[in-house]
Amino acid sequence: MDQRTPKPLPQGSSMQRAAAFSVHVFTALGAGVALLALMEAVREHWTAMFWWLGVALVIDGVDGPMARRLDVVGLQPNWSGEVLDLVVDFVTYVFVPAYAITASGMLWPLAAPVLGVGISVSGALYFADRRMKSDDNHFRGFPGLWNMAAFYLFLLHWPPAASSLAVAILIVLTFMPFHVVHPVRVARLRWLTLGLIGAGTVLAILTLIDDFEPGTAVTIALCAIGLYVVGSDSAIRLIRSLNA
Structure with a gap:
């Protein structure tokens, strides 16, 4: 652990600084939610685990705008929201x-521990990679969204061989130079991306309510949305290269 010299307290009332610090507490709450999700996973209550991971997603989506609105960086310079966010994201996403x-x-029983270690190691390396985002705000490589990968594996009920292969491919894709759309920060087709993400969220909630038996139509729709998020940028770049 590196030791940094504390910075002097910035200007601002004690109430403003407390409000700013409360955003860090809110972000850190995601780590507690991750523990609750893990406890459900240990009991093999998989649907309950995903409900808690969904709560973590909400926290992750809300804390950034809160931090900017309350000027957390300026009012609490001794606390790194970026580091805190990465720590919490690692436990909830990976x-x-x-x-x-x-x-x-x-x-596969023999492959499971190896692939689990591979997920953890590749995810940790990805979160430490300063190149994880491109200049146009796409994620570079598979962005460690293992909560989403797990969701699809539970949804599709593939045989162990197919699931093991899919996990191995995603681990490799973590380090591949292709781009995955960021649902908020990528300007191109943002209206379409946000619309599909919203629809996918509703369908995911229905899937959890149905205990991962949502029916064929919902499953196909969710797979189509997942393919759009992961593959749309690569498809657009390929079409542009063919038309050049």
């Missing part, structure tokens, strides 16, 4: 899903 994927019986 570590808890890695356990679920490994312990759920979806993978």
